[in-house]
Amino acid sequence: EIVLTQSPGTLSLSPGERATLSCRASQSVSSSYLAWYQQRPGQAPRLLIYGASTRATGIPVRFSGSGSGTDFALTISSLQSEDFAIYYCHQYNDWPRTFGQGTKVEIK
Amino acid sequence: EVQLVQSGVGVKKPGESLRISCQASGYKFVAYWIGWVRQMPGKGLEWMGIIYPSDSDTRYSPSFEGQVTISVDKSINTAYLEWNSLKVSDTAMYFCARSTFVGVATSFDLWGQGTRVTVSS
Numbered sequence: 626e627i628v629l630t631q632s633p634g635t636l637s638l639s640p641g642e643r644a645t646l647s648c649r650a651s652q653s654v655s656s657s658y659l660a661w662y663q664q665r666p667g668q669a670p671r672l673l674i675y676g677a678s679t680r681a682t683g684i685p686v687r688f689s690g691s692g693s694g695t696d697f698a699l700t701i702s703s704l705q706s707e708d709f710a711i712y713y714c715h716q717y718n719d720w721p722r723t724f725g726q727g728t729k730v731e732i733k
Numbered sequence: 734e735v736q737l738v739q740s741g742v743g744v745k746k747p748g749e750s751l752r753i754s755c756q757a758s759g760y761k762f763v764a765y766w767i768g769w770v771r772q773m774p775g776k777g778l779e780w781m782g783i784i785y786p787s788d789s790d791t792r793y794s795p796s797f798e799g800q801v802t803i804s805v806d807k808s809i810n811t812a813y814l815e816w817n818s819l820k821v822s823d824t825a826m827y828f829c830a831r832s833t834f835v836g837v838a839t840s841f842d843l844w845g846q847g848t849r850v851t852v853s854s
Contacts, residue, residue: 626795660840662778669828669844670770670778681833681842713778717839721794722768724778 627652627716629725637733644701646728648714653694658718661690661699664727665710673712674699704730735759737767737829737845744851745819752815753848755829762810763787766832768841769803769814773825781827783838784812792838819852826850 628651638644648659657677662670672681674690677697687702701708709732714725740754755767768783782793786805793803802815812829827848830841 658839662841664778669847670830670841671844672833672840672842675833675840675842681840711777715778715780715840720792721796722780722783722838723794724770724780727777 627719627723629714631725631728635729637731639733640704642704646699648697648725650695654716654718659697660715662713663710739845739848742849749819750817752813755812755845757810764835766838767812768830770828771825821852824852
């Protein structure tokens with residue numbers, strides 16, 4: 626099973642700042658079969674990025690994904706109030722699919 | 734409208750059985766894998782398993798295999814998650830979600846609203 630480790634656990638930032646979230650896989654995720662989701666309190670997750678770097682439909686350009694192999698990142702270029710939430714990475718390269726444990730982005 | 738609508742809140746006792754549902758609309762149900770994701774109170778997302786409605790090919794996470802059953806009824810565009818004997822530790826929010834692309838089990842681009850299951854004596 627591929628274990629995804631996200632860091633940091635919590636990121637405390639101010640609106641307008643840049644956020645960089647990390648997702649490290651225990652083995653290589655080939656073909657960049659990695660996605661990122663945002664989950665706000667009381668809501669279902671929302672797909673942000675798939676294929677490591679492709680924004681899903683309707684996702685603002687301030688969200689970008691990068692990486693390959695075992696190291697991936699989600700960057701939010703300038704945090705808006707609605708971006709304070711929990712973010713999860715998800716690999717769909719291997720069975721079973723797995724999620725990271727999440728990174729909470731909170732207002733500083 | 735393309736959507737997944739899940740069945741309502743379930744409150745059960747330990748040892749009871751339960752089946753929750755996820756009804757799809759607005760797209761070709763049989764063409765996309767549908768998965769189930771658990772979120773225990775205050776915790777992260779856990780991938781439970783996934784099914785391809787076209788042929789009922791089903792894959793489970795080892796953590797959930799033998800504990801739950803995933804199935805579909807193509808005639809009513811509905812996927813199910815079922816327990817034979819609930820435990821208190823099954824208390825969680827359960828989401829169904831659709832794979833992004835036709836025919837392959839990928840990221841999830843469409844999510845249900847979640848079903849809260851509470852198991853308590």
